[in-house]
Amino acid sequence: MKNSISQIKKALIEKKISVSELYDEYLAKAKSGNNNSFNLVIDRENNISSINDSQNRYDNGNPLPLDGIPLGIKDLFCTKGIRTTASSKILSNFIPNYESFVTQQLLNDGSIFIGKNNCDEFAMGSSNETSYFGPVINPWKNKNSQKDNLVPGGSSGGSAAAVAEGSCVASMGTDTGGSIRQPASLCGIVGLKPTFGSCSRWGIVAFASSLDQAGPLTNCVEDAAYILNSINKHDFNDSTSSNHQREDYLTDINNSLEKKIKIGIPSDYLEDVSEDILNQIDNTKQALSKHGIEFIDVEFKTTEYALSTYYILAPAEASSNLARYDGVRYGIREDGESLDDIYLNSRTKGFGDEVTRRILIGAYVLSAGYYDAYYRQAQKVRRLIKNDFQRILNDVDFILTPTTPNEAFKIGDKLDPISMYKNDIYTVPTSLAGLPGISIPSGLSKNGLPLGVQFIGNYFEEKTLLQLAALAEKELSFNE
């Protein structure tokens, strides 16, 4: 078991380790780059003053909440003065002059950034294979086929691999249709997607604005609470940022839930799943039943429409969000004879296949004559999906589902987009509903690979969701 944030902080307070030593330990692993989990590792000298400041605060006995904690940051967050690429060629030379809201909160709380984590290009992918900087390798191996390199999941695959390999204590990811939860599950760590509107999107390279949400990938549920405490704040500069009252997610995280809990298990999610996956649900059910938690079967009416709805709405928004990458003001420009040529060349050479595919799908579903049949229809179905969740969450406190339909697969194994998209079948509905979801490791597959389960809570109920996840984590912990 890796050290948690509270254990590390304790060691720093007790001077068993210095901030600098801690940083160097993680930096060394990040620099080894065995799994290609970083697009950029920040030079030590750029962090020296932060390290010293942090050490001073420990020495003076007033450390900040995340003081000295080495973090990875998905390369989708704009970081001031540090190259931010979204793992795309088109932004491969882009250095923002501003810091995203979320990463600024993490800096304000004393954390130190190790580097920018690899991810799928513009967060479009479920295996981290669409990155311009190459695929990320899952630190886990199939015990029956040790030499195969497996995918870490995606799109926050670099973040998940980096946390799993120990090159950062935690990493900031983003989740649009499962991009935090799915890789967390495939890498055996914790991944939290907060309620849409919890954490500001300001300064995050946009994929699908109505779905994108920042969240942590961590070694344990308590660490997720640490990070959430830092990043979950109202931001005036994001019009979709909620101004509801935030809670302290750390206090009481290890106390059992106050009221009697009822959890729904959607039977329609479990049709045609493998024994490995069914085992995860059964184990979780058994472990939590011991604590008096009640499980009931529930059934969604909209599950079968979720993926197609998602793959209309997300590309539609993406086709517009990615229009700004035109080679005119920043990023890669490929010259041409005419203005149209400049656009065509810059974008053709700047974007990879998956991004191009989604831009084309998005432009198609928004175009005259197709808008009503696709985009408008998908918006209506999205509303039905939300209502479906609300109906079920009226009866139960939480919903338990598998996080993924399968374990980590071999790099290059899933070549057709549809089978890749199906990887997000359990995470996409939650994203469409805007609800919070957390994936925690629940056990190992027959091949010795980690699998996770997902708990879904009601809007802005992250506090109890984390409490439940912490309880389950205690029961389900497995050794690597």
Added chain:
Amino acid sequence: MSNNWEMVIGLEVHAQLKTSSKLFSSSPNQFGSEPNENVNFIDSGMPGMLPVLNFGCIEMAIKTGYALNFKINKYSVFERKNYFYPDLPQGYQISQFEFPILSEGFINIDSGDNQKKIRIERAHLEQDAGKSIHDIDPKYSFIDLNRVGTPLLEIVSYPDLSSADEVINYMSSLRQLLMYIDVCDGNMQEGSLRADVNLSVRKKGQELGTRCEIKNLNSFKFIKQAIEYEFQRQINIIDGGGEIEQNTMLFDTSTGETRAMRSKEFSHDYRYFPDPDLLPVYLSQEQIDKIKPSVGELPQDKLNKYLDNYSLDKDIAKIIITEKQNANLFEKMISESNVKPKFIAAWLVGDIFAFIKENNLEVNSLNDKTKDITDLLRLISDDVISNKAGKEILPKVLNGEGKPSELVKVLGLEQVSDSGELEKIIDEALVGEEENILKFQGGSDRVLGYFVGKCLKATKGKGNPKLINKILLERLNKK
């Protein structure tokens, strides 16, 4: 023969709102800055930047709603209009499409001797784009993003206009109203108000023809020229057996001609969809009601007031209400003095406006001189000085050379209104005029004028003409 033809015109007017910052960013909204000076990360479309609605623009739209008799919608939605252009950094313009903030308004305009109601389909808020400059360098184009994100209210009329003059009247009425409610500076040269003209022709009484849209006209002169040219162009095509193609046209100001920019086949598919970065705008009745008092009196209200309460001539009243600052100056003078409004109005549109024009001044610049002006007008209306003396003193008062009463003294322009003194002068003037006196008594009015002139001359022009007249008549009738 164009006699049988009539034109059908609808107008899309873009009014730049007078806010201090842009529609979705905090950059200053001002004209004339150095290129790319008023640009922040949002305006320049940097990755991860998000728009935040400037609610001041909503308030101005509501105000406009009241002034143009619109239905003010409690639910409106900002959408993205997607197209590529270098001066559009986001790759889309944020605009309202399916759900505009204002719908179904109208204004009345002058049409010949009558009033005509022009219906307005909708008005919506949108961002302006930047500027591409192609004529500085043979090899490169330049981009100025200062105008990116400037708030525009696009006001879309029904095709209710049927002549260039009506279009001009409609535009100037709109301009007047928008300036009255202080949402637009009305500066057409700087592009604060510009129009796209949709024009089609038809034989009288027939179905609507195919329209062409002439883009971006920013002066009354160009609007008139473009309409007249396009009208004739379309007639010529049809008369020549051709058909009108639905085109977007540009007006070439140097040749006075319109020419096709792009045809419908090449028209953009803008792929509108609700901007997911922004929430729909929900307005409560309270929020809408709260704005109403700030609309203030509109030109028509003022006109009615001037005619009914102040008994002004309609022509004079209309001149005063043309611009709000005129009306403000006028009303300030009324409130600060007990000089008759009609008297103030005559001087205002006469000598005072002449002075402003001659010296190229802003009407507002006289706001701190109103007390002096009305003091002067009081002296005139009380016969302390003559009208003529008043005209002489006015420029000095407006130039701030002194107080009216002092100036009268310094210049010695006070009228002689002492009847004893005047009687003496009149008696002297009548000496040796027996012949003319007889003529007067014989019914010749012209002789009276002669006597008045003679007496005034004797007073060196300072005698009170009314009093002189009165005493003269007494004397002449007695003799």
